[in-house]
Amino acid sequence: MNSNNINEVKSIMIVGVGGQGTLLASRILGNAILAQNYDVKVSEVHGMSQRGGSVVTYVRFGKEVCSPVIDEGQADIIVSFEQLEAARWLKYLKKGGKLITSTQKIDPMPVITGAATYPNNLIEQMKEKGIDLVAVDALSLAEEAGSSKATNVVLMGVLSNYLDFEDKFWEDAINQCVPSKFLDVNRKAFTLGEMHR
Amino acid sequence: MKQLMLGNEAVARGLYEAGCSVISSYPGTPSTEITEYASKYDDMYSEWAPNEKVAMEVAIGASIGGKRSFCAMKHVGLNVAADPLFTVAYSGVNGGMVIAVADDPGMHSSQNEQDSRHYAIASKVPMLEPSDSSECLAFTKLAFEISERFDTPVILRLSTRIAHSQSLIETADRIVPMQKEYIKNPAKYVMMPAMAKARHVVVEKRTLDLVEYAETSTVNKVIMNNSKIGIITSGTSYQYAREALGDEASYLKLGMVNPLPIKLIQDFASKVEKLYVIEELDDIFETHCKKIGLNVVGKDIFPVIGEFSQNLIAQKMGAAINDTLSLEETIPVRPPVMCAGCPHRGMFYTLSKNKVMVSGDIGCYTLGAQAPLQSIDTTICMGASISGLHGFNKAMGEKGEKSSVAVIGDSTFMHSGITGLANIAYNNSNSTVIILDNSITGMTGHQQNPTTGYNIKGEPATKISLEKLCEAVGINRVTVVDPYDLKRCDEVVKEELAAEEPSVIIARRPCALLKSVKHKPALHVVNDSCKGCKSCMKIGCPAISIRDKKAVIDKTLCVGCGLCQSLCAFSAIHEGEEA
Ligand code: SF4
Ligand code: SF4
Numbered sequence: 032m033n034s035n036n037i038n039e040v041k042s043i044m045i046v047g048v049g050g051q052g053t054l055l056a057s058r059i060l061g062n063a064i065l066a067q068n069y070d071v072k073v074s075e076v077h078g079m080s081q082r083g084g085s086v087v088t089y090v091r092f093g094k095e096v097c098s099p100v101i102d103e104g105q106a107d108i109i110v111s112f113e114q115l116e117a118a119r120w121l122k123y124l125k126k127g128g129k130l131i132t133s134t135q136k137i138d139p140m141p142v143i144t145g146a147a148t149y150p151n152n153l154i155e156q157m158k159e160k161g162i163d164l165v166a167v168d169a170l171s172l173a174e175e176a177g178s179s180k181a182t183n184v185v186l187m188g189v190l191s192n193y194l195d196f197e198d199k200f201w202e203d204a205i206n207q208c209v210p211s212k213f214l215d216v217n218r219k220a221f222t223l224g225e226m227h228r
Numbered sequence: 229m230k231q232l233m234l235g236n237e238a239v240a241r242g243l244y245e246a247g248c249s250v251i252s253s254y255p256g257t258p259s260t261e262i263t264e265y266a267s268k269y270d271d272m273y274s275e276w277a278p279n280e281k282v283a284m285e286v287a288i289g290a291s292i293g294g295k296r297s298f299c300a301m302k303h304v305g306l307n308v309a310a311d312p313l314f315t316v317a318y319s320g321v322n323g324g325m326v327i328a329v330a331d332d333p334g335m336h337s338s339q340n341e342q343d344s345r346h347y348a349i350a351s352k353v354p355m356l357e358p359s360d361s362s363e364c365l366a367f368t369k370l371a372f373e374i375s376e377r378f379d380t381p382v383i384l385r386l387s388t389r390i391a392h393s394q395s396l397i398e399t400a401d402r403i404v405p406m407q408k409e410y411i412k413n414p415a416k417y418v419m420m421p422a423m424a425k426a427r428h429v430v431v432e433k434r435t436l437d438l439v440e441y442a443e444t445s446t447v448n449k450v451i452m453n454n455s456k457i458g459i460i461t462s463g464t465s466y467q468y469a470r471e472a473l474g475d476e477a478s479y480l481k482l483g484m485v486n487p488l489p490i491k492l493i494q495d496f497a498s499k500v501e502k503l504y505v506i507e508e509l510d511d512i513f514e515t516h517c518k519k520i521g522l523n524v525v526g527k528d529i530f531p532v533i534g535e536f537s538q539n540l541i542a543q544k545m546g547a548a549i550n551d552t553l554s555l556e557e558t559i560p561v562r563p564p565v566m567c568a569g570c571p572h573r574g575m576f577y578t579l580s581k582n583k584v585m586v587s588g589d590i591g592c593y594t595l596g597a598q599a600p601l602q603s604i605d606t607t608i609c610m611g612a613s614i615s616g617l618h619g620f621n622k623a624m625g626e627k628g629e630k631s632s633v634a635v636i637g638d639s640t641f642m643h644s645g646i647t648g649l650a651n652i653a654y655n656n657s658n659s660t661v662i663i664l665d666n667s668i669t670g671m672t673g674h675q676q677n678p679t680t681g682y683n684i685k686g687e688p689a690t691k692i693s694l695e696k697l698c699e700a701v702g703i704n705r706v707t708v709v710d711p712y713d714l715k716r717c718d719e720v721v722k723e724e725l726a727a728e729e730p731s732v733i734i735a736r737r738p739c740a741l742l743k744s745v746k747h748k749p750a751l752h753v754v755n756d757s758c759k760g761c762k763s764c765m766k767i768g769c770p771a772i773s774i775r776d777k778k779a780v781i782d783k784t785l786c787v788g789c790g791l792c793q794s795l796c797a798f799s800a801i802h803e804g805e806e807a
Contacts, residue, residue, distance in 0.1 A: 062232065070396065071394075073395075074389060097470040099467065100538075118557065122552040122553060139563070150559065156557065
């Protein structure tokens with residue numbers, strides 16, 4: 032019963048831990064899409080869950096977008112800022128979809144208190160499932176660019192390899208979303224991400 | 229030119245374009261950003277009020293003064309403002325007045341899942357519900373027109389997914405209507421029995437007029453596709469349904485969710501074979517349809533609890549959904565936590581150590597209920613910590629008084645803690661109240677309040693002294709402590725619990741996330757000295773974890789508050805860079 036227009040919509044999820052800068056990443060992506068005259072919806076998380084909780088942003092674009100959220104089995108691409116979050120949101124990935132994840136690990140409180148353990152070899156486990164996965168040490172690349180806070184822009188650089196947007200749309204979007212004093216660091220961060228294939 | 233805008237920002241833009249002049253709100257997720265964005269327009273007066281009741285009354289006053297006015301709140305905030313709502317429904321408006329209320333299906337940031345449409349019905353006030361940002365803008369403007377045309381306040385109902393999603397909008401210029409003259413009119417504005425009786429008649433007549441409007445207004449839309457399935461829906465549910473069923477179904481999308489049309493619905497029903505109602509939370513459209521004699525499928529297949537989604541609708545209607553992938557591993561949950569260096573942590577550690585019963589409240593500190601601190605026993609609503617503690621102690625007697633406290637934030641105390649404290653002083657319960665003063669409204673993302681010394685635009689404002697306020701309310705014992713000073717916190721809590729009269733402890737230290745707060749450099753653990761005893765983990769700081777049986781501190785998160793240091797018996801935690 033699914034309608035035709037859903038097939039024309041591309042769905043990208045950005046997941047991570049509250050405070051990691053996922054909102055800025057989705058703003059950059061949203062602006063890059065907007066400039067290309069697509070219909071677009073971006074759904075964000077505010078309030079309580081931002082405090083170190085698991086966070087997700089949905090970005091959808093195409094001819095006409097209805098739902099602002101992405102459901103299980105619908106994401107074309109998931110960009111994860113953290114390994115455990117990649118595993119948590121995996122069920123949202125469509126068959127044949129792409130998973131981009133930073134190799135960073137952040138212990139959630141139940142792991143810190145010893146009530147749970149952080150699973151081992153998550154990336155290997157996901158690869159064994161046959162998932163098309165790109166792992167990147169985004170934190171180190173961000174530090175190389177000049178600030179650990181630029182992890183989000185590194186990951187947008189990696190993502191840019193899998194979307195056929197012209198460079199100028201990304202450049203303009205970064206210029207619009209990043210305060211001018213951090214532009215140099217973020218431009219470098221984007222390039223380092225782009226170089227990671 | 230098209231712009232990508234958050235639903236809440238689009239409401240603010242709608243206020244601007246509609247020529248709204250006075251805005252008063254209390255922050256509450258998911259409604260907060262409306263007023264934050266509105267405050268960026270210098271042509272409109274905006275403010276944070278101490279609570280939603282005050283905010284709505286300010287808007288009522290401004291409307292009577294002849295200007296277009298607005299207030300925003302979350303669903304539970306409307307409970308607080310319900311008193312003025314039910315009566316401004318009678319008095320009506322002078323300048324247009326709009327109330328935004330943001331529901332939170334799925335409870336992303338709330339203590340309950342109420343459906344605010346009930347308030348529109350109960351108060352007999354029209355309610356509009358947008359389904360994307362462009363409708364947020366358009367419906368805000370329309371709401372002012374309806375308000376003035378029908379002499380009524382209008383409620384704009386949002387939900388988390390509409391408020392916090394960005395979609396495309398197009399802006400227009402601001403048009404400010406002429407300020408209406410204020411004419412003294414006790415029959416309209418003095419709601420005492422004789423006048424209110426007459427106004428109730430006006431309200432019932434107005435509802436009939438609004439139903440007539442709903443029958444033909446373009447605010448309600450019929451989209452005819454395949455006539456096998458007809459769907460009556462609104463807001464986000466409309467978007468989910470369209471995603472799941474596309475052109476396989478026809479839609480009656482209700483933009484005005486109170487009052488509901490009759491002929492329009494009957495007419496739509498007659499054109500389709502099978503009629504479904506798809507609405508999140510309660511069965512309001514469904515009940516209306518049944519009342520007007522229609523056979524509909526609604527809550528017999530769709531849940532009353534939680535958010536909907538495209539998959540949920542597809543599944544319930546028997547359509548296929550995509551397969552999913554997942555790992556066999558159990559993935560540990562990642563609940564939100566109090567930040568590294570959070571000033572609340574020290575006081576919670578102290579309370580947990582002293583094993584006191586903690587009557588809690590609404591704010592960041594509610595997170596203190598989770599492991600490892602587990603230092604909150606109850607959370608009901610804004611202000612209930614203080615009044616609830618009083619009741620608890622009246623039930624428990626001295627045993628309760630010596631081993632229980634209330635905790636409440638500075639903003640929540642101003643919202644509705646003061647009256648509870650007055651009750652404690654007046655009715656003489658020997659209760660201990662702790663105000664966790666982090667000098668900001670934290671949970672909703674750093675809004676100013678009457679105790680911070682700044683207004684919504686960040687300009688200096690009158691700063692209310694919590695100490696003087698508590699004294700004025702009748703509390704003789706008021707002590708201020710630094711929650712980073714664990715030793716002093718412990719002494720003060722013990723002293724005040726033992727005291728034979730009510731007392732207030734103000735635990736004062738600004739939120740660690742405030743830009744104005746200067747942090748010390750990160751601490752580090754000297755590997756050889758650490759015995760792996762995990763004493764430092766008891767405070768639940770997200771910056772500390774155990775790797776290879778030794779504590780490690782994440783230097784990107786640590787703000788050098790020193791709490792963990794004061795817990796380590798082996799002096800393994802040190803200041804400065806690692807050697
Ligand atoms: S309290 Fe001190 S010794 Fe114990 S685990 Fe923490 S750092 Fe190591
Ligand atoms: S000093 Fe200790 S308790 Fe404070 S933020 Fe750093 S790691 Fe956390």
